[in-house]
Amino acid sequence: MEEKQKSEGKLLEEKLFNVRKCGWKDTSEEKVNMIMKFSDEYMYFLNKSKTEREVSVFAKEVLEKNGFKNVDDLDNISVGDKVYYINREKSVYAAIIGKNGLESGLNILGAHMDSPRLDLKPNPVYEDTGFAYFNTQYYGGIKKYQWTTIPLAIHGVIVKTNGEKVTLNIGEDENDPIFTITDLLPHLAAEQMKKSLSNGVEGEDLDLLVGSIPYNDESVSEKVKLNTLKLLNDKYGITEADFLSAELELVPAFKAKSLGFDSSMVAAYGQDDKVCCYTAMRALIDMKEIPEKTSILILADKEEIGSMGNTGMESQVFDNFIAELLTKAGINRPNLLNKVFCKSAMLSADVGSAYDPLYASVSDRKNVSYAGFGVSLNKYTGGRGKGGSSDAGAEFVGKIRNLFESNNILYQIDELGKVDAGGGGTIAYILADKGVDVIDCGVAVLSMHAPYEVTSKYDVYTTYEAYKAFLEQMK
Ligand code: MN
Numbered sequence: 001m002e003e004k005q006k007s008e009g010k011l012l013e014e015k016l017f018n019v020r021k022c023g024w025k026d027t028s029e030e031k032v033n034m035i036m037k038f039s040d041e042y043m044y045f046l047n048k049s050k051t052e053r054e055v056s057v058f059a060k061e062v063l064e065k066n067g068f069k070n071v072d073d074l075d076n077i078s079v080g081d082k083v084y085y086i087n088r089e090k091s092v093y094a095a096i097i098g099k100n101g102l103e104s105g106l107n108i109l110g111a112h113m114d115s116p117r118l119d120l121k122p123n124p125v126y127e128d129t130g131f132a133y134f135n136t137q138y139y140g141g142i143k144k145y146q147w148t149t150i151p152l153a154i155h156g157v158i159v160k161t162n163g164e165k166v167t168l169n170i171g172e173d174e175n176d177p178i179f180t181i182t183d184l185l186p187h188l189a190a191e192q193m194k195k196s197l198s199n200g201v202e203g204e205d206l207d208l209l210v211g212s213i214p215y216n217d218e219s220v221s222e223k224v225k226l227n228t229l230k231l232l233n234d235k236y237g238i239t240e241a242d243f244l245s246a247e248l249e250l251v252p253a254f255k256a257k258s259l260g261f262d263s264s265m266v267a268a269y270g271q272d273d274k275v276c277c278y279t280a281m282r283a284l285i286d287m288k289e290i291p292e293k294t295s296i297l298i299l300a301d302k303e304e305i306g307s308m309g310n311t312g313m314e315s316q317v318f319d320n321f322i323a324e325l326l327t328k329a330g331i332n333r334p335n336l337l338n339k340v341f342c343k344s345a346m347l348s349a350d351v352g353s354a355y356d357p358l359y360a361s362v363s364d365r366k367n368v369s370y371a372g373f374g375v376s377l378n379k380y381t382g383g384r385g386k387g388g389s390s391d392a393g394a395e396f397v398g399k400i401r402n403l404f405e406s407n408n409i410l411y412q413i414d415e416l417g418k419v420d421a422g423g424g425g426t427i428a429y430i431l432a433d434k435g436v437d438v439i440d441c442g443v444a445v446l447s448m449h450a451p452y453e454v455t456s457k458y459d460v461y462t463t464y465e466a467y468k469a470f471l472e473q474m475k
């Protein structure tokens with residue numbers, strides 16, 4: 001059938017309107033296969049890397065396999081060299097030295113490896129009425145009620161006074177036990193159900209159930225606690241006091257899975273911000289040629305609690321890494337680091353909030369990202385009138401648009417919720433403070449910060465393509 005000729009107005013509309021479209025529409029079968037394959041690799045990474053320490057282990061292995069060397073092991077560096085530095089097992093910096101040299105500025109991809117979770121308190125173990133429990137403190141912005149009655153795994157390290165470090169990962173293997181936090185049965189929850197969602201489950205009640213068999217000795221008062229500690233002592237050689245110097249994190253024991261009859265989405269814990277960690281890392285290692293500008297990858301820690309601490313983005317360790325590169329390239333001099341930052345560009349690789357039709361009222365439909373509609377940019381984050389946001393300049397956003405449009409990368413620019421609905425932040429402002437041009441750019445997520453978050457596989461792949469184009473082509 002012959003296509004009806006388009007009216008003048010229709011043609012003008014196509015030319016002038018900014019119409020967004022679903023990425024799955026008109027995508028070739030070949031491309032869909034690439035998207036699915038990439039997502040399988042991404043889900044493999046997610047299942048191996050639920051904590052910042054585990055992401056850094058994964059990243060180190062991948063970087064070394066792809067020719068990156070520890071910068072501390074090199075006396076000097078030059079064009080084409082691939083280097084990395086890992087800060088206390090919790091933040092990662094990597095670089096490929098570009099053809100134009102370091103002085104011309106850097107193209108930076110910066111993501112964060114930490115995700116909201118529950119941490120064990122320093123004195124976590126107690127017994128109450130036949131049960132042994134671990135007491136927790138939550139990490140990052142969570143809705144507390146979401147963390148009850150789901151399978152939880154314990155990941156992390158315990159460091160003994162002699163320096164010996166025990167690494168724990170219990171609850172992921174098919175044969176491992178899991179742990180959980182109980183909740184009240186609805187039959188007896190009349191009072192609880194009258195409370196608001198924010199205090200229906202109190203933070204102090206997020207205590208992990210870890211055992212119920214008593215130690216067989218009538219002279220001991222806390223028999224279940226003793227039996228639990230004996231099991232831990234037999235297996236790991238630790239005592240209760242060793243929890244004082246431990247970092248143990250409770251994360252959902254769920255595996256990453258394809259979601260939907262069409263398998264178009266990924267459901268997994270910690271996609272904020274491991275989806276950007278993975279896509280940024282892949283963009284770096286998959287580059288075939290030496291880029292003109294130096295490529296930098298940052299995988300930071302502590303973003304979810306304000307980026308403080310010596311592994312957070314606020315610390316000087318990243319600056320030290322770049323200064324080290326300048327020194328080992330033989331060009332360092334006073335003030336050069338600051339100048340390099342002022343000539344640099346960055347995609348703050350973090351997730352955005354995807355439009356959820358079930359909760360439509362929090363979004364301005366014209367200024368929200370849609371899952372499956374491509375990589376998502378946030379010109380500004382913040383709350384209450386852009387408060388706390390670095391707000392990318394129009395010139396820089398224009399350059400990024402040009403980059404994506406010339407590479408046929410489907411993108412959308414949004415804000416985090418409608419005016420005064422709330423807000424949030426990323427590491428963008430920290431690099432902007434140094435003089436870097438920065439915009440937030442990543443994957444839009446449904447159920448962000450929940451134990452099981454949802455992304456579109458189309459967006460995951462498109463974000464990878466966007467990051468790669470940025471590293472390869474950003475002038
Ligand atoms: Mn994030």
Ligand code: MN
Pocket residue numbers: 272304449
């Ligand atoms: Mn977050």
